[in-house]
Amino acid sequence: MTSTDMRTEADDSGPSGYAAARLRLLQEGARSGPPRRAALAELTDDWLTGLFSAGTEGLRGVSLVAVGGYGRGELSPRSDLDLLLLHDGSDSGAVAALADRIWYPVWDLGLALDHSVRTPAEARKTAGEDLKVQLGLLDARHLAGDLGLTAGLRTAVLADWRNQAPKRLPELQELCAERAERQGELQYLLEPDLKEARGGLRDATALRAVAASWLADAPREGLSDARRRLLDVRDALHLATGRATDRLALQEQDQVAAELGLLDADTLLRQVYEAARVVSYASDVTWREVGRVLRSRAVRPRLRAMLGGGKPVAERSPLAEGVVEQDGEVVLARAARPERDPVLPLRAAAAAAQSGLPLSLHAVRRMAAAARPLPTPWPAEAREQLVTLLGSGSPTIEVWEALEAEGLITRLLPDWERVRCRPQRNAVHIWTVDRHLIETAVRASEMTRRVGRPDLLLVASLLHDIGKGWPGDHSVAGEIIAKDVAVRIGFDRADVAVLATLVRHHLLLVETATRRDLEDPATVRSVAEAVGSQGTLELLHALTESDALATGPAAWSSWRGSLVADLVKRVAAVLAGDAPEEPEAAAPTAEQERLAIEAFRTRGPVLSLRAQTEPPAEETGTPADPEPLGVELVIAVPDQPGVLPAVAGVLAMHRLTVRTAELRALDLPDSVQGSVLLLNWRVAAEYGSLPQAARLRADLVRALDGSLDIAARLAERDAAYPRRRGVVAPPARVTVAPAASRHATVIEVRAHDAPGLLHRIGRALDQARVQVRSMHVSTLGANAVDAFYVTGPKGAPLPGEEAASVARALEETLRG
Secondary structure: OOHHHHHHHHHHHHHHHHHHHHHHHHOOOOOOHHHHHHHHHHHHHHHHHHHHHHOOOOOOOEEEEEOHHHHOOOOOOOOOEEEEEEEOOOOHHHHHHHHHHHHHHHHHOOOOEEEEEEOHHHHHHHHHHOHHHHHHHOOOEEEEEOHHHHHHHHHHHHHHHHHOHHHHHHHHHHHHHHHHHHHOEOOOOOOOEOOOOEOOHHHHHHHHHHHHOOOOOOOOOOHHHHHHHHHHHHHHHHHHHOOOOOEOOHHHHHHHHHHOOOOOHHHHHHHHHHHHHHHHHHHHHHHHHHHHHHHHHHHHHHHHHHHOOOOOOOOEEEEEOOEEEEOOEEEEOOOOOOOOOOOHHHHHHHHHHHHOOOEOHHHHHHHHHHOOOOOOOOOHHHHHHHHHHHOOOOHHHHHHHHHHHOOHHHHHOHHHHHOOOOOOOOOOOOOOHHHHHHHHHHHHHOOHHHOOOHHHHHHHHHHOOHHHHOOOOHHHHHHHHHHHHHHHOOOOHHHHHHHHHHHHOOOHHHHHHHHOOOOOHHHHHHHHHHHOOHHHHHHHHHHHHHHHHHHOHHHOOHHHHHHHHHHHHHHHHHHOOOOOOOOOOOOOOHHHHHHHHHHHHHOOOEEEEEEEEEOOOHHHOOOOOOEEEEEEEEEEEEOOOOHHHHHHHHHHHOOEEEEEEEEEEEEOOOOOOOEEEEEEEEEEEOOOOOOOHHHHHHHHHHHHHOOOOHHHHHHHHHHOOOOOOOOOOOOOEEEEEOOOOOOOEEEEEEEEOOOOHHHHHHHHHHHOOOEEEEEEEEEEOOEEEEEEEEEOOOOOOOOHHHHHHHHHHHHHHHHO
């Protein structure tokens, strides 16, 4: 059925005919995107025009006007209808009756309606008081009735907007900034709001309003395509959900991707991010231009008076060869020749970042159009300018985005294309891969005084996740890419090897520190062998911290920092020639011995809680309170089965998070014949204050004698809280780490973090009749990554097949 047939059906059948024609249009697989939005708007125009005409016999001086998105002729499947009934005020009663004849059929069909009835004077007055109303009227489109009335309002509203632009545009900019603060940046969110987030459809509309003011204009290249792509995604979202929503929720992304004919949800998000990046960059450039024009207008009259008339000459201050500052931006010098100077883009970018100024749009576009490719390997100046750019701190971000918007980054670093706008489906990460790499360089720039080769630290920060665009382990793929990039940009063979090592092992320190027994010489030796030298260890330590800080708040803490620092200290000793000694059974402290004897005599658990703190960092130079690292919990229990699951379960009941844990048997003095299990754990409260030791002990007594059903209590608490909709977590995975320790078998558990997880693991290991020597737990967002050092009944590592069997049984338990 053609659009004409649909309009005829709507005209013949009234509201029900319109509804049928509308449904048929939305179900047409062959028509989507702008054609469908325009057809839906046209169909709706004809229906509303019919309603208007039927109620205006003998009525003059009234018109029906579409505003906002409907005024632009863009209707998504569940869009609101934004309508203004405009009248000259001569017959208010008749106009009110007409409004009812139009509004009620719209409501009867269940369509969302944003409506108003005003005279032109009232509309202008409301627009002057409410910026959102004025923005909607800028897109006013005549539907039916008195065309002169509509045209007069449009002319007046546009004139008002242009006359008031110096006042209204700063107000609009503030509105955009407030919305961005609330909604976040569309180009980084896993569940973005396509309309309200920064870089979304609201910002695209704001750019149209700026252009309508004639004060400034947005860079148009790619902007209309980006806006069309966001509208297409919103259309698919409306069709997939059947709701008027702009929130691209995780559970709906696969369906939306399928609706658009895309490969998967990641492809969908990447397209959304690319579009949002175009809109965001255009917004940055446009608002900067608005500010420049408004400042110029404010200063020009005074300058003319001082200079006796004439146009003032803009001051230009040299920044680097071929690069100057003019009017708060970095521009090219008049003598600059980008077609003869391939280093100019990097030199200009470094100068801009170092001075904390934006690169002008004209300069970036001129360099993108004319600059020749850099030779391979790069000249030393190009490499130095790249390092300078990366080491400039937070200004690097805006400058890098300007280069990337015009394609200069992928021209300099072709491998960047695979990580550009790539989403990271991990709650720990708050950035896309490419932005995370730049954020890591920004963090690393604060640590360049800690290392002997800051250039290698900064370049490694830029490249450490470059392998995420390739299949397989991104560290392994990244090592290969890093070698290629390092050779291309001119590092020598030794530096290439260091950069490759840093990329290959950028997760080594934090994973080892949080998942391995640092008292085990095998742990420290394996890290020393991988790192190879003191200089590389120093760089890897700084890269580890920079990477974690740039990931998100959940990726780094004083606790993790202290574990990594301890590991680095031990590895440095090995690299200096001090071989780690084989661990001996540490003699119990006086307090531990006292607790053990008391536990043996009372035939029950005894415990102590003691807060641990870390002194403030000396580098800050400012006084601060020590930061809590957690609470040391020491428990002594007569040797018996089921201690680990009992303790873990009681701690989960009291909402205590376990950070590290050690369990060992302690032989008592000859005067007291017997054996006691000693648990030395570090815990922290999820929220609120720590429970009293007496309450913990009482529950532990009941857990050990079987009178406290921990599993039932945890299940009861879990059922008391409503579950939120979300992504189904991947199944748990349990593996045996090869050659991780000479003294125990290391079993690694990766699972969705949940209350009682350690309790369930402890029960499974207890049923497998293995002894837990120590465990190292790490929680990253919703993911738990725990390592358990286990031995057989005689204290030796498990044979290979038995270890694999224990791992399989534990995995089945956690997946059940």
